[in-house]
Amino acid sequence: MEVTQEMGMTDKQFNGFVRFVLDDIKEVLEGMPESKEKEKLEKVAENLQKTLED
Numbered sequence: 275m276e277v278t279q280e281m282g283m284t285d286k287q288f289n290g291f292v293r294f295v296l297d298d299i300k301e302v303l304e305g306m307p308e309s310k311e312k313e314k315l316e317k318v319a320e321n322l323q324k325t326l327e328d
Contacts, residue, residue, distance in 0.1 A: 289326055296322045 283291070299319045306312045 292322050292325055296326070 296319060299315060299322070303312060303315055303319065306315070
């Protein structure tokens with residue numbers, strides 16, 4: 275019988291991942307023209323930033 279182990283992430287690892295994604299989003303936003311898509315991506319960035327601050 276095979277035993278599987280669930281892999282999880284520590285809070286520190288999760289925050290590191292969020293920072294990585296947030297940095298990339300901010301870089302993309304810098305070069306984006308104003309648009310609905312940019313507004314949506316800015317909202318995603320705001321939500322990720324709030325996640326880090328909680």
